[in-house]
Amino acid sequence: xxxxxxxxxxxxxxxxxxxxxxxxxxxxxxxxxxxxxxxxxxxxxxxxxxxxxxxxxxxxxxxxxxxxxxxxxxxxxxxxxxxxxxxxxxxxxxxxxxxxxxxxxxxxxxxxxxxxxxxxxxxxxxxxxxxxxxxxxxxxxxxxxxxxxxxxxxxxxxxxxxxxxxxxxxxxxxxxxxxxxxxxxxxxxxxxxxxxxxxxxxxxxxxxxxxxxxxxxxxxxxxxxxxxxxxxxxxxxxxxxxxxxxxxxxxxxxxxxxxxxxxxxxxxxxxxxxxxxxxxxxxxxxxxxxxxxxxxxxxxxxxxxxxxxxxxxxxxxxxxxxxxxxxxxxxxxxxxxxxxxxxxxxxxxxxxxxxxxxxxxxxxxxxxxxxxxxxxxxxxxxxxxxxxxxxxxxxxxxxxxxxxxxxxxxxxxxxxxxxxxxxxxxxxxxxxxxx
Amino acid sequence: xxxxxxxxxxxxxxxxxxxxxxxxxxxxxxxxxxxxxxxxxxxxxxxxxxxxxxxxxxxxxxxxxxxxxxxxxxxxxxxxxxxxxxxxxxxxxxxxxxxxxx
Numbered sequence: 001x002x003x004x005x006x007x008x009x010x011x012x013x014x015x016x017x018x019x020x021x022x023x024x025x026x027x028x029x030x031x032x033x034x035x036x037x038x039x040x041x042x043x044x045x046x047x048x049x050x051x052x053x054x055x056x057x058x059x060x061x062x063x064x065x066x067x068x069x070x071x072x073x074x075x076x077x078x079x080x081x082x083x084x085x086x087x088x089x090x091x092x093x094x095x096x097x098x099x100x101x102x103x104x105x106x107x108x109x110x111x112x113x114x115x116x117x118x119x120x121x122x123x124x125x126x127x128x129x130x131x132x133x134x135x136x137x138x139x140x141x142x143x144x145x146x147x148x149x150x151x152x153x154x155x156x157x158x159x160x161x162x163x164x165x166x167x168x169x170x171x172x173x174x175x176x177x178x179x180x181x182x183x184x185x186x187x188x189x190x191x192x193x194x195x196x197x198x199x200x201x202x203x204x205x206x207x208x209x210x211x212x213x214x215x216x217x218x219x220x221x222x223x224x225x226x227x228x229x230x231x232x233x234x235x236x237x238x239x240x241x242x243x244x245x246x247x248x249x250x251x252x253x254x255x256x257x258x259x260x261x262x263x264x265x266x267x268x269x270x271x272x273x274x275x276x277x278x279x280x281x282x283x284x285x286x287x288x289x290x291x292x293x294x295x296x297x298x299x300x301x302x303x304x305x306x307x308x309x310x311x312x313x314x315x316x317x318x319x320x321x322x323x324x325x326x327x328x329x330x331x332x333x334x335x336x337x338x339x340x341x342x343x344x345x346x347x348x349x350x351x352x353x354x355x356x357x358x359x360x361x362x363x364x365x366x367x368x369x370x371x372x373x374x375x376x377x378x379x380x381x382x383x384x385x386x387x388x389x390x391x392x393x394x395x396x397x398x399x400x401x402x403x404x405x406x407x408x409x410x411x412x413x414x415x416x417x418x419x420x421x422x423x424x425x426x427x428x429x430x431x432x433x434x435x
Numbered sequence: 436x437x438x439x440x441x442x443x444x445x446x447x448x449x450x451x452x453x454x455x456x457x458x459x460x461x462x463x464x465x466x467x468x469x470x471x472x473x474x475x476x477x478x479x480x481x482x483x484x485x486x487x488x489x490x491x492x493x494x495x496x497x498x499x500x501x502x503x504x505x506x507x508x509x510x511x512x513x514x515x516x517x518x519x520x521x522x523x524x525x526x527x528x529x530x531x532x533x534x535x536x537x
Binding site: 143154197201202203 | 446447448449450469470494495497498499502503508509510517518519520521522532533534535536537
């Protein structure tokens, strides 16, 4: 990101937001690091590029040095002795480079810290500070603005959403011969509001198509919305909690208008974390209706025998990539595994996996930031090696952001794999559909 | 990349930083990076439609329009451009990187 100028007003703003986001929990984490440096081994960016600036502790230090200057006695009296830093153009530019370009916020350092410091959340505070003075990478800023102004991150019009829904449903009916398949839009009184990643509408519709077939098979009552259909939240990536709250609220207003009973999130890592876990904190109220991942819903269909699968239709070896925001942060760990056990013949875990899985390299908004292109590919080598070691030919991943990074890793490291969503594999195994 | 004596610059994601310098030779060179040895008529249909749509709307077109205009199915589009419509076809068409999760 380009170097930015900071005036006095911005310095005051930055200092103020620091006070606003601090609580007892955060303060103790900020002051607890013993600088053992072991976090380096947990970080895919440090492992790919082992320089001191890439140590998770160094990134967190950019935030804690500012904290110490204003919120500890020793930092106020002897800043140089305790490594405390003032808010300045220099320190804020260094902070931006650390928290946006050297960290995907994957949180692997947090769960592996020797004394339990939540390093990734400290880094996130750095993003909060920078968002408050509107100094975030332009790609994250523009994408957030798209969401605020048009309702979705890719500025897809309501007309286009409607036309695409018709087109996908037409193709699907032709492919399967199942007349009941449709993609309802703005259907008042449907049971479920299904949120999708705009990437599914604009570029990669096969996952939405698969979900529509699964819903038809389960005889589900569902709808998408023509305006607020977006499962993502770029306010969250930006550290811009105010925008994140507006984006969350828009969806609940839409749900109210459509009188749905539940919101179901398509396969999206950060979207799940933002809507399922962070949103209620931003809105400072309890959600009126439940929110869950489509993975949890598909597993319910399988258990309740609302859909039946013939896994012999998926006979190519499959491995699974765990999106950090869904798995490590979000706690959705077993549904995708139980689904794959029912949907594919030959499944192999990559190592490490579940909450210890490595980031794909494109998380935390880094996929969108062009400046990070090289680092993304370099730090994705760990993931590429993990995949190659499984000898699987299909990598399933319940996240569109990860899927795009994996596509690139496939190209750059010549992995010879195919990347699919869980829904696509389930659709492929659906029993009542004759293909 | 040098084409007809001009330096063609790319961002770190491989998208053109000066889309106005795009021409068919540039497209072929980017396509080579994508593993497309020969741009077929179908490739050109997709690329030219994306290019023209972008010039008019300052946005990449939705995949529905691309498929319908080029008269191909979505799976065929992924075969033509293995990196997909955004990082594959839009990049060959000389567009700047689309916003969001791509």
